[in-house]
Amino acid sequence: DIxxxxxxxxxxxxxxxxxxxxxxxxxSVLYSSNNKNYFAWYQQKPGQPPKVLIxxxxxxxxGVPDRFSGSGSGTDFTLTISSLQAEDVAVYYCQQYYSTxxxxxxxxxxxxx
Amino acid sequence: QVQLQQxxxxxxxxxxxxxxxxxxxxxxxxxxxxxxNWIRQSPSRGLEWLGRTYYRSKWYNDYAVSVKSRIxxxxxxxxxxxxxxxxxxxxEDTAVYYCARGGSWPLAPxxxxxxxxxxx
Numbered sequence: 335d336i337x338x339x340x341x342x343x344x345x346x347x348x349x350x351x352x353x354x355x356x357x358x359x360x361x362s363v364l365y366s367s368n369n370k371n372y373f374a375w376y377q378q379k380p381g382q383p384p385k386v387l388i389x390x391x392x393x394x395x396x397g398v399p400d401r402f403s404g405s406g407s408g409t410d411f412t413l414t415i416s417s418l419q420a421e422d423v424a425v426y427y428c429q430q431y432y433s434t435x436x437x438x439x440x441x442x443x444x445x446x447x
Numbered sequence: 448q449v450q451l452q453q454x455x456x457x458x459x460x461x462x463x464x465x466x467x468x469x470x471x472x473x474x475x476x477x478x479x480x481x482x483x484n485w486i487r488q489s490p491s492r493g494l495e496w497l498g499r500t501y502y503r504s505k506w507y508n509d510y511a512v513s514v515k516s517r518i519x520x521x522x523x524x525x526x527x528x529x530x531x532x533x534x535x536x537x538x539e540d541t542a543v544y545y546c547a548r549g550g551s552w553p554l555a556p557x558x559x560x561x562x563x564x565x566x567x
């Protein structure tokens with residue numbers, strides 16, 4: 335199984351400041367035949383299912399604000415929120431869909447400082 | 448747009464079978480590109496993918512090793528839905544269960560979630 339490890343486990347950032355979350359996979363999720371990383375970021379708010387923010391490591395889902403961006407390739411990935419808003423308080427998860435069993439990171443809880 | 452609506456009981460007795468259904472609108476369970484997944488979430492195990500069913504000229508299933516001996520995911524083409532059955536449940540199977548569409552893309556959308564408690 336591909337193990338996904340996020341850091342940090344929790345993060346407190348001031349409103350308007352940058353938030354950065356990292357995720358490392360135990361093996362590459364880059365599919366060489368199409369040069370796509372089968373990697374996504376999700377946001378989960380209390381009482382709701384996870385919602386995809388970023389897929390193919392750096393493509394924003396329709397409707398997701400452009401303050402959210404994803405980067406990285408292979409085994410190392412980053413989610414950046416450029417200017418934290420109050421509504422961004424949530425738990426963020428990374429996930430690989432390169433191979434089954436699909437696996438998720440343990441989550442990063444993002445709070446306002 | 449695609450929507451998934453889950454149904455099923457929220458309380459199951461130990462050793463019995465957990466059964467949930469996910470009704471699909473805006474897509475087909477027989478789609479040649481989508482896959483239909485079940486995931487669960489608990490404080491102790493986090494987000495755990497359980498398995499999927501998909502159609503590529505015939506029906507296929509993939510299951511997580513952790514539940515492979517106890518799980519069945521079945522499509523129902525007449526009702527455009529798919530189901531989860533988990534046998535011989537224990538309190539460790541207490542979790543919020545989600546269905547979700549996947550394929551060669553991330554899991555989206557997700558059902559609303561069903562909290563299933565295993566207790567006598």
